[in-house]
Amino acid sequence: ASADSSIESAIQHILTNDDKQSWVNKPPQEPFIVGSLKSESETRQATTHLQNLLMAGRQEEALNVALEKELWTHAQVIGAKLGPQQYSKAVSYFTMRSIPDGSPLKALYL
Numbered sequence: 001a002s003a004d005s006s007i008e009s010a011i012q013h014i015l016t017n018d019d020k021q022s023w024v025n026k027p028p029q030e031p032f033i034v035g036s037l038k039s040e041s042e043t044r045q046a047t048t049h050l051q052n053l054l055m056a057g058r059q060e061e062a063l064n065v066a067l068e069k070e071l072w073t074h075a076q077v078i079g080a081k082l083g084p085q086q087y088s089k090a091v092s093y094f095t096m097r098s099i100p101d102g103s104p105l106k107a108l109y110l
Contacts, residue, residue, distance in 0.1 A: 043071070050074055060086075067093045 046069040053062035059082055066075035072094045079090035095109040 043069075046071060047074070054078070063090065066090075070097060072098065 046065070050062050050065050050069075050071065053059075053065060059078060063075060063078045063082060063086055066072075066078055067090065072090075075090040075093065076087065079087035091109060095106055099106040099109065
């Protein structure tokens, strides 16, 4: 019980601490939207194309389509299956296209 109380106290301190680094309190300079603004129909069509490529054994091409169509989850899963180099490519594309400049996440992910 003492450990739980100690953890809760530490979390409370972090959440209420006024000495947070300046970037924590500033919103990003532009909207931070992860994902795509494509319609459901466009997403469904791209996903079907991606599925067909994978079923035909064309994994590299499927990865490129997922990156081009900003299907980030699919790109990362396919990249992970293909190996570390392709996974890194998927993370880099996601980071460059989805995370605004100046965000600490961009620096951490790259």
